[in-house]
Amino acid sequence: MEHETESGRAEKYTYISSQHGGYYRHGFVDHAYLYNLYFPPEALFDRLKESIHDLVLNYPVAQHALAELVGTIINQNADRIVVGNGAAELIKIVSGQMARKLIIPVPSFNEYVNAAPADNVVEFPLDFPSFHLDVDKFAAEAARVGADIAVVVTPNNPTSIAVPRADLQRLADKLEEQGCILIIDESFLDFTEDPGEWSLEGTLDMHTNVAIFKSMSKAYGICGLRIGYMVTANNDFAEAVRKGVHIWNLNGFAEEFLRLLPEYSREFWESCSRVRTDRDSMYRMLRTIPGMNVHKPDANFIFCRLPDDAADGPDIARKLFMDHNILIKDCAGKTQPDAHRYLRIACRTEVENHELTAALSRVLSQPGRGTK
Numbered sequence: 001m002e003h004e005t006e007s008g009r010a011e012k013y014t015y016i017s018s019q020h021g022g023y024y025r026h027g028f029v030d031h032a033y034l035y036n037l038y039f040p041p042e043a044l045f046d047r048l049k050e051s052i053h054d055l056v057l058n059y060p061v062a063q064h065a066l067a068e069l070v071g072t073i074i075n076q077n078a079d080r081i082v083v084g085n086g087a088a089e090l091i092k093i094v095s096g097q098m099a100r101k102l103i104i105p106v107p108s109f110n111e112y113v114n115a116a117p118a119d120n121v122v123e124f125p126l127d128f129p130s131f132h133l134d135v136d137k138f139a140a141e142a143a144r145v146g147a148d149i150a151v152v153v154t155p156n157n158p159t160s161i162a163v164p165r166a167d168l169q170r171l172a173d174k175l176e177e178q179g180c181i182l183i184i185d186e187s188f189l190d191f192t193e194d195p196g197e198w199s200l201e202g203t204l205d206m207h208t209n210v211a212i213f214k215s216m217s218k219a220y221g222i223c224g225l226r227i228g229y230m231v232t233a234n235n236d237f238a239e240a241v242r243k244g245v246h247i248w249n250l251n252g253f254a255e256e257f258l259r260l261l262p263e264y265s266r267e268f269w270e271s272c273s274r275v276r277t278d279r280d281s282m283y284r285m286l287r288t289i290p291g292m293n294v295h296k297p298d299a300n301f302i303f304c305r306l307p308d309d310a311a312d313g314p315d316i317a318r319k320l321f322m323d324h325n326i327l328i329k330d331c332a333g334k335t336q337p338d339a340h341r342y343l344r345i346a347c348r349t350e351v352e353n354h355e356l357t358a359a360l361s362r363v364l365s366q367p368g369r370g371t372k
Helices: 006-017 042-050 052-057 063-074 087-098 135-145 165-177 201-206 216-220 235-242 252-286 313-324 350-365
Strands: 081-084 102-106 121-125 149-153 181-185 210-215 228-232 301-305 342-346
Touching (some): 006 313, 042 252, 063 228, 063 252, 081 087, 081 235, 102 135, 149 165, 210 216, 210 235, 216 228, 228 235, 252 350
Parallel strands (some): 102 149
Antiparallel strands (some): 081 228, 301 342
């Protein structure tokens, strides 16, 4: 960093801000992307290395065998499961090809909207400034616009707020009366205090209009392997999504990871516990910044509104990278009021979280912050 010119760092920031990965090549601290730093364990990496020749030289298995592997992990019948090249592949199929009218609370993960034709999407604003979902109003709006697919991300991205299971059950019942499928994206649910108390995965037989999406990249720390899945008791919906994936949509490394994963269940849950400890500590740290409004997180990242006299989010994010080599996500691209005033900060280790908080405090305390 000390050998880079200011213009060089500015060009680097512009380039990185336009990318969707490959960050490890550029030598900065990544508080933007959302993943578990404590998993997989080295022993699992060693097992993958041992098999590298076979994994490179041979075709991987196809969809049904992949579904059986995931089914072993989540204790569900393979017929209910569709495995994707990341959840993004499944989102593309549902949003881009299947939904006639999709409704989603916003702000949320942008890909559900981006993958759909513009005329096929309705964005439902979350309550402001709490960002909580009123499921009764959401269901009513879904009925009014004639939505055939509704999406709820819980915990939500970027707000890190989870929707209570009782609310989701009530929403599922209301939407079922309207013939509407409810997709519940639980990609960050393993970071909640008690995932089983939030998820509808164990009650799918009671809600045949519910499909659960999950990106394994986040909780399992395997962004590069690209594994996601859908599970639903709705056989027709499962088959329709299944028809959208190609025969070898996952590579051999992803397949082998799924085969090995059941042996590391204890290590996985311990890693999630460590993430929660670090996240809660980071939440307390960020709340010490004067004027910062920090939302209590349920996932492994924190959503906050900048102090009223601070510069806008994009300016703060850029300054943090330029001066401290730390990347965070501003929310200017989200659909919400005052989006440019919000930041989303990913949790890392205790030491890195402390350094992030100190650096952000210094950036905010500099003269010439501006009045917003």
